Structures are given as C-alpha cells and as structure tokens.
C-alpha cells in the first residue's frame with residue numbers, strides 16, 4: 001500500500017462530490033497538485049488549498065487540546081485563587 005502524506009500525519013480529506021472520506025493526499029504533493037477523490041474521480045482542490053484547510057483544522061484541534069488541558073489543570077483544588 002502506498003504511503004501518503006495524509007496517512008503519515010493522520011489527516012484525510014473528504015469529498016464534497018460523493019461524500020467519500022479518507023481521500024488520500026498524494027505523496028510529494030506540490031501546491032498545485034490536484035487532490036483527486038478515488039471514488040468519483042472528482043478534483044477536490046489543489047494541495048495548496050487543501051493544505052491551508054488542514055493546517056487550520058490542525059490548529060483548531062491543537063487549541064482545543066490545549067484548552068482542555070488548561071481546564072483540567074485549573075479545575076477543582078488546582079483552581080487558582082484570586083484575592
């Protein structure tokens with residue numbers, strides 16, 4: 001099985017045409033490389049466009065993880081006291 005960028009970073013795209021998920025990101029994709037759905041052959045976007053979406057999503061998930069961590073740390077007895 002061919003290794004793809006998506007599988008190596010654990011991110012897949014989903015197809016707006018047919019709804020297929022896990023659309024692989026081509027290996028060695030350049031910014032103008034089209035991302036093509038293997039189910040319907042529809043072109044989703046170029047990797048340049050998809051990359052910015054992936055980064056945005058990764059950032060959102062990263063922020064959520066940080067917020068959850070902060071919430072855990074500052075809940076209960078660990079809550080900081082403000083005088």
Ligand SMILES: [Zn+2]
Pocket residue numbers: 015016017018019020037038039040041042
């Ligand atoms: Zn599709």
